[in-house]
Amino acid sequence: MIPKLTFALHKxxxxxxxQVVSGLDCNCFCPNPNCNSKLIARKGNIKKHHFAHYETDECVGAFESALHLLAKEIxxxxxxxxxxEMEFYDSEYENATILLSEKKEVKAQSVDLEILQGDFQPDVVMNFGSKQLFIEIAVTHFVDDEKRKKITNSGISTIEIDLSSFMAGFEKQSLVEALIYSADNKKWIYNSKQNLLINNYLKTKKRELEEEEEYYKKIEEEKNSKRKKARLxxxxIIKTNDYxxxxxxxxxxxxxxxxxxxAIIERLRKGDYWNGVIYGHIGNSRYVYIGKDKYEIFPSDKDFKLTEIEAKERRRLYGQLMRISSKxxxxxxxxxxxxxxxxYIDHKEEIVCKFK
Structure with missing residues (x-):
C-alpha cells in the first residue's frame, strides 16, 4: 500500500x-511528470493531512516522484x-576484501539538478571546482547496464542512493539523515580513482612482500652462518621444544x-645427543634416537618375542630414560x-651449546 501523499508541486x-491551505485553494499539482493533475489538500481533524487527486484516480507514481524530487532538493x-567507502577484493595476495578509501563527507561549491551530460542525464551533479560527482537517486528504478556503461564512459565518479525503503513512508529528517549523513544506502557505480588506487595498493603490496622476503632471507643467512660457525x-645445535x-x-x-x-646408556655417558623423546605408543614399537641411530626399547605387540628377563630389562631401561628426560x-x-x-641462533628456537 502506497502511503498518503504529503508533498506536491506549488508554482x-x-x-x-x-505549508499550504486546505482544499483546492492550495493550488497544487501532482509531482509525477506523467500525471501533473490538480491536487486537493485534505487537512481535516480525523485523518492525517495529505494531498489527493482532484477529479482523477490516485496516481501510482506520485509518491515516488515526490520522494525523488525531495531527495534532489535536499x-x-x-x-x-x-x-x-570503496573496497576491492584482493585475490592475488590476501584473498580478502581490502578497503581502498573510507567513508567521508564531501562539500560541493554548487549543485545542479537534471543537467544533460553527453548522452545521459544524472539526477544530481555536485561541482567541486573542475571536478564533478554524479548522483543517481533510486527508488524503484536502479541504474541498468546501459546507463552504467554511459557513466563509465563519461569518466565521472558516480554513486547511487537507494531510497526504496522510504516507499513505506518517511519523515523529512530521516530522509536528510539517509542522504547527507549515512553511507549505508549508497554504492559506487563508477569511481574514477578506483583503478589508480588498486594499482597503488598492488604495487605497495608487492614491494612489502619483496622487502619481507628479503628480510627473512637475510635472517636465514645469518642463522646459517651461526650454525656453520658452531659446527666448525x-x-x-639444540632445538627447543614448544615450551x-x-x-x-x-x-x-x-x-x-x-x-x-x-647400549643406550653407554652412548649417553659418552655425551651422544638424545632429544629426550621416546617415540611410538603402547601397542606399537617404542624407540629413541641417539644421535642419528635408532634404538628400539619395546617391539610392537605383534612382534613381542622378548623373554621375561629381556622384557624386565627393557622396562628398566624405559624407566631410566624417563627419569633422565625429566631431569x-x-x-x-x-x-x-x-x-x-x-x-641463540633464532631467538629461543635453537641454542648453541659448547658442551662436548
Missing part, C-alpha cells in the same frame, strides 16, 4: 502539506553528502652415570646461565 516548487540545499667449533625448553646434554650425561650400563628438560633462562651456553 513548480515542492511543498509540504503543512542535496541541492545542503551541498554536501557522505560518500561510501664442534658445538652442539622453550631444551634437553640438556650435560644433565643427560651426568644422570646416565647413575644407571646400569647398556634434563630445562628452561632457556636456566640454560643461559650455564657455562656451556654460547648463543
Amino acid at each position: 513548480k516548487q515542492l511543498v509540504n502539506i503543512d 542535496i541541492q540545499t545542503e551541498k554536501r553528502i557522505a560518500i561510501p 667449533k664442534g658445538y652442539r 622453550y625448553q631444551i634437553h640438556c646434554p650435560k644433565t643427560v650425561k651426568e644422570a646416565s652415570n647413575k644407571f646400569k650400563s647398556n 634434563a628438560n630445562i628452561e632457556c633462562e636456566t640454560c643461559e646461565k650455564c657455562e656451556y651456553f654460547h648463543e
Whole structure:
C-alpha cells in the first residue's frame, strides 16, 4: 500500500502539506511528470493531512516522484553528502576484501539538478571546482547496464542512493539523515580513482612482500652462518621444544652415570645427543634416537618375542630414560646461565651449546 501523499508541486516548487491551505485553494499539482493533475489538500481533524487527486484516480507514481524530487532538493540545499567507502577484493595476495578509501563527507561549491551530460542525464551533479560527482537517486528504478556503461564512459565518479525503503513512508529528517549523513544506502557505480588506487595498493603490496622476503632471507643467512660457525667449533645445535625448553646434554650425561650400563646408556655417558623423546605408543614399537641411530626399547605387540628377563630389562631401561628426560628438560633462562651456553641462533628456537 502506497502511503498518503504529503508533498506536491506549488508554482513548480515542492511543498509540504503543512505549508499550504486546505482544499483546492492550495493550488497544487501532482509531482509525477506523467500525471501533473490538480491536487486537493485534505487537512481535516480525523485523518492525517495529505494531498489527493482532484477529479482523477490516485496516481501510482506520485509518491515516488515526490520522494525523488525531495531527495534532489535536499542535496541541492545542503551541498554536501557522505560518500561510501570503496573496497576491492584482493585475490592475488590476501584473498580478502581490502578497503581502498573510507567513508567521508564531501562539500560541493554548487549543485545542479537534471543537467544533460553527453548522452545521459544524472539526477544530481555536485561541482567541486573542475571536478564533478554524479548522483543517481533510486527508488524503484536502479541504474541498468546501459546507463552504467554511459557513466563509465563519461569518466565521472558516480554513486547511487537507494531510497526504496522510504516507499513505506518517511519523515523529512530521516530522509536528510539517509542522504547527507549515512553511507549505508549508497554504492559506487563508477569511481574514477578506483583503478589508480588498486594499482597503488598492488604495487605497495608487492614491494612489502619483496622487502619481507628479503628480510627473512637475510635472517636465514645469518642463522646459517651461526650454525656453520658452531659446527666448525664442534658445538652442539639444540632445538627447543614448544615450551622453550631444551634437553640438556650435560644433565643427560651426568644422570646416565647413575644407571646400569647398556647400549643406550653407554652412548649417553659418552655425551651422544638424545632429544629426550621416546617415540611410538603402547601397542606399537617404542624407540629413541641417539644421535642419528635408532634404538628400539619395546617391539610392537605383534612382534613381542622378548623373554621375561629381556622384557624386565627393557622396562628398566624405559624407566631410566624417563627419569633422565625429566631431569634434563630445562628452561632457556636456566640454560643461559650455564657455562656451556654460547648463543641463540633464532631467538629461543635453537641454542648453541659448547658442551662436548
